[in-house]
Amino acid sequence: MLSLYGKIFRTGTLTERVPRPVRDEAVEREGEKLKAIVGKRFQGSLAIRQVDAGSCNGCELEIHALNNVYYDIERFGVHFVASPRHADVLLVTGPVSRHMQAPLKRVYEATADPKWVIAVGDCAACGGEFGVSYASCGAVANVLPVDGVIPGCPPMPIDLLRGLLALFSPRR
Amino acid sequence: MNDSDSSRLETIHAKGGEGFSSLCLQLAQQHIDAHAVDPGPLPPATYLELEAAGWGLAGQLACQQGMRWAAAWAEDVGDGLALMACLEIAGSYLILQTALPAEHPELPSQAPYYWAAGRVERSIHDLFGVCFTDHPDPKRWTRHQAWDEKTHPLRKSFPVAGFPLAETPPDSDYPFFKAHGASVYEIPVGPIHAGIIEPGHFRFQAIGETVLHLEERLGYVHKGIEKIAEGRDPGELARLAGRVSGDTTVGHTWAACMAMERAARLEIPPRAAYIRGILAERERIINDLWDLGSLCNDVGFGFGYYQFGRLRELWLRENLTTFGHRLLMDRIVPGGVMVDITDEAADCMRNSAVSLRQELGELARTLDANSSLEDRFLGTGMLPVETAAALGAVGYVGRASGQTFDVRKDAPYPPYDRLNVRVASENQGDVSSRFWVRYKELRAALRLIEEMLGDLPTGALSTPWQTPQEGAKGFAAVEGWRGEIVCYVSFDQNGRIRRYYPRDPSVINWPALEKIALNNLVPDFPVCNKSMNASYSGHDL
Numbered sequence: 045m046l047s048l049y050g051k052i053f054r055t056g057t058l059t060e061r062v063p064r065p066v067r068d069e070a071v072e073r074e075g076e077k078l079k080a081i082v083g084k085r086f087q088g089s090l091a092i093r094q095v096d097a098g099s100c101n102g103c104e105l106e107i108h109a110l111n112n113v114y115y116d117i118e119r120f121g122v123h124f125v126a127s128p129r130h131a132d133v134l135l136v137t138g139p140v141s142r143h144m145q146a147p148l149k150r151v152y153e154a155t156a157d158p159k160w161v162i163a164v165g166d167c168a169a170c171g172g173e174f175g176v177s178y179a180s181c182g183a184v185a186n187v188l189p190v191d192g193v194i195p196g197c198p199p200m201p202i203d204l205l206r207g208l209l210a211l212f213s214p215r216r
Numbered sequence: 217m218n219d220s221d222s223s224r225l226e227t228i229h230a231k232g233g234e235g236f237s238s239l240c241l242q243l244a245q246q247h248i249d250a251h252a253v254d255p256g257p258l259p260p261a262t263y264l265e266l267e268a269a270g271w272g273l274a275g276q277l278a279c280q281q282g283m284r285w286a287a288a289w290a291e292d293v294g295d296g297l298a299l300m301a302c303l304e305i306a307g308s309y310l311i312l313q314t315a316l317p318a319e320h321p322e323l324p325s326q327a328p329y330y331w332a333a334g335r336v337e338r339s340i341h342d343l344f345g346v347c348f349t350d351h352p353d354p355k356r357w358t359r360h361q362a363w364d365e366k367t368h369p370l371r372k373s374f375p376v377a378g379f380p381l382a383e384t385p386p387d388s389d390y391p392f393f394k395a396h397g398a399s400v401y402e403i404p405v406g407p408i409h410a411g412i413i414e415p416g417h418f419r420f421q422a423i424g425e426t427v428l429h430l431e432e433r434l435g436y437v438h439k440g441i442e443k444i445a446e447g448r449d450p451g452e453l454a455r456l457a458g459r460v461s462g463d464t465t466v467g468h469t470w471a472a473c474m475a476m477e478r479a480a481r482l483e484i485p486p487r488a489a490y491i492r493g494i495l496a497e498r499e500r501i502i503n504d505l506w507d508l509g510s511l512c513n514d515v516g517f518g519f520g521y522y523q524f525g526r527l528r529e530l531w532l533r534e535n536l537t538t539f540g541h542r543l544l545m546d547r548i549v550p551g552g553v554m555v556d557i558t559d560e561a562a563d564c565m566r567n568s569a570v571s572l573r574q575e576l577g578e579l580a581r582t583l584d585a586n587s588s589l590e591d592r593f594l595g596t597g598m599l600p601v602e603t604a605a606a607l608g609a610v611g612y613v614g615r616a617s618g619q620t621f622d623v624r625k626d627a628p629y630p631p632y633d634r635l636n637v638r639v640a641s642e643n644q645g646d647v648s649s650r651f652w653v654r655y656k657e658l659r660a661a662l663r664l665i666e667e668m669l670g671d672l673p674t675g676a677l678s679t680p681w682q683t684p685q686e687g688a689k690g691f692a693a694v695e696g697w698r699g700e701i702v703c704y705v706s707f708d709q710n711g712r713i714r715r716y717y718p719r720d721p722s723v724i725n726w727p728a729l730e731k732i733a734l735n736n737l738v739p740d741f742p743v744c745n746k747s748m749n750a751s752y753s754g755h756d757l
């Protein structure tokens with residue numbers, strides 16, 4: 045077995061580099077900046093736990109899109125994790141429905157410090173179309189301390205990249 | 217529409233009419249006061265008023281006649297409540313209506329005859345305080361702990377703000393079904409799941425790896441949509457409808473606008489109808505691509521996930537350049553649409569349809585030849601034809617189990633009344649059937665888009681809004697990408713919304729998942745769930 049790995053190791057990567065295809069330049073630009081910050085502040089790996097606290101699911105669709113081949117956010121060191129215990133960042137969407145208030149707080153408590161909460165979408169930012177009612181607590185900030193906001197209904201993948209970047213860029 | 221199509225439609229409508237009049241007759245024989253209102257207030261549906269005592273019996277008789285139960289909703293009309301149920305047979309809709317007193321409203325349930333009515337009636341109980349006397353499972357449904365059992369949020373006397381505690385306690389004492397015995401164990405899952413997905417709770421009883429019983433507990437994303445709809449103007453309601461379920465923004469906005477337009481007796485221009493159709497088919501395609509990819513992903517077939525995801529992103533980007541929004545939110549407005557299609561945009565869309573069709577053909581061959589995919593999909597998550605029929609399963613879940621109903625074909629509305637709608641169906645009822653039905657629907661949607669682009673009428677994009685009379689009501693059924701969406705609206709004296717009820721197809725289909733999961737492996741549950749992809753938000757409202 046060891047000799048096999050040794051052989052692989054000695055052979056190295058022989059694949060020739062192909063010229064980079066032209067891609068969405070804004071994504072590349074923002075992504076590279078994000079990668080630099082993730083490298084510096086998070087040892088190259090930023091773990092996100094997404095929590096839908098009452099959204100219409102529109103925001104989730106665009107968050108998912110970050111993983112498609114056009115954005116491929118993992119190449120910038122950002123990845124989505126299954127447990128809040130592994131997360132640096134909680135990406136919370138939706139107005140917080142009253143039925144999700146307790147579960148959301150539990151997720152927050154389960155996330156290790158230091159942690160950041162980002163409210164994604166107009167609903168999470170300010171209550172959006174749903175506001176505060178008998179069934180909705182409105183903005184995420186009404187339930188948890190919020191560190192950053194990414195508005196939009198829903199924010200597009202590029203807005204999500206920029207929002208992450210803005211939150212973690214060194215303050216001027 | 218050709219001659220054979222129109223004669224076919226005439227016969228099915230006649231059949232519907234016959235069914236309804238015999239229902240009236242049978243109710244009369246049982247001494248139930250029932251009469252058809254003609255012309256009814258909710259065209260094109262037939263409208264039947266009956267006394268509350270006959271509600272359950274009407275359900276029983278309708279079930280015997282093979283009618284499908286599609287929806288029920290209540291409305292606070294000031295001096296009491298109105299309760300309505302929507303049935304369908306052969307493409308004709310019937311609305312049953314009964315009046316109930318504001319104090320102690322109670323009547324016999326339709327749930328003993330219609331499985332789909334069970335949760336809907338429980339929800340009406342939670343939100344209006346209507347008691348269904350012989351309901352087989354009268355537990356709370358939409359209510360968790362955000363309001364108490366004595367108050368009912370959709371009563372007009374209940375304030376929008378409600379009476380919330382600073383912190384709503386978790387719903388920890390819900391009476392789940394329990395199984396006892398050696399080696400039976402329970403797995404609670406959710407409300408927060410491991411992926412990027414909406415919240416809901418699943419309670420499994422399992423033996424070893426096998427699911428013995430599954431109970432769903434939904435309502436976590438109940439955010440008061442019906443309540444906050446009240447008092448909105450038509451434009452504001454359209455915006456809200458577009459957020460009932462983010463992936464069905466076109467479907468729900470269309471349904472709400474159609475219901476409002478019918479209440480206001482407003483005709484939309486033909487060009488607007490065609491553009492609505494194009495938007496709806498694009499929404500179908502984007503969701504079909506997403507689900508096909510996600511199904512591949514759920515069985516570890518990354519290739520499919522990335523390929524379908526790539527195609528989907530291309531269409532999302534085309535949505536943005538052509539219509540100004542990736543998910544197509546707020547493009548449909550009361551009276552018509554707010555976006556036009558230029559000749560240039562039409563050419564681009566035609567080209568994308570051609571290239572998507574070609575790529576799909578290529579992918580289908582690869583997928584079809586992949587035995588690991590077949591191994592995970594075939595025979596997994598069975599929904600037998602009879603079970604689907606008993607539930608009245610709609611959309612692709614129904615069509616993968618032999619239930620061919622499609623509003624676009626069976627109760628067509630413009631522009632589909634002029635198009636050649638092909639309805640894909642399968643009858644094996646497993647994950648594989650649901651996968652391939654989606655694939656076929658996708659291809660059919662591409663054809664429809666090409667047909668609509670080829671025939672796009674000229675003219676205005678919208679008709680100016682006319683304020684409807686006080687008490688005006690509207691009913692609509694449209695085929696969203698998940699299946700039939702039913703919508704009811706009524707107006708107050710200021711031309712604002714008095715009541716809005718959207719019935720997402722998920723409301724009907726969710727119970728099927730409890731059956732689909734039975735006797736499957738617990739680790740196959742994600743792919744079973746994904747193959748249905750019901751909406752939580754659209755269900756919880």
Ligand code: SF4
Nearest residue numbers: 099102165166167197
């Ligand atoms: S911001 Fe828009 S897309 Fe996001 S949850 Fe709210 S309504 Fe849905």
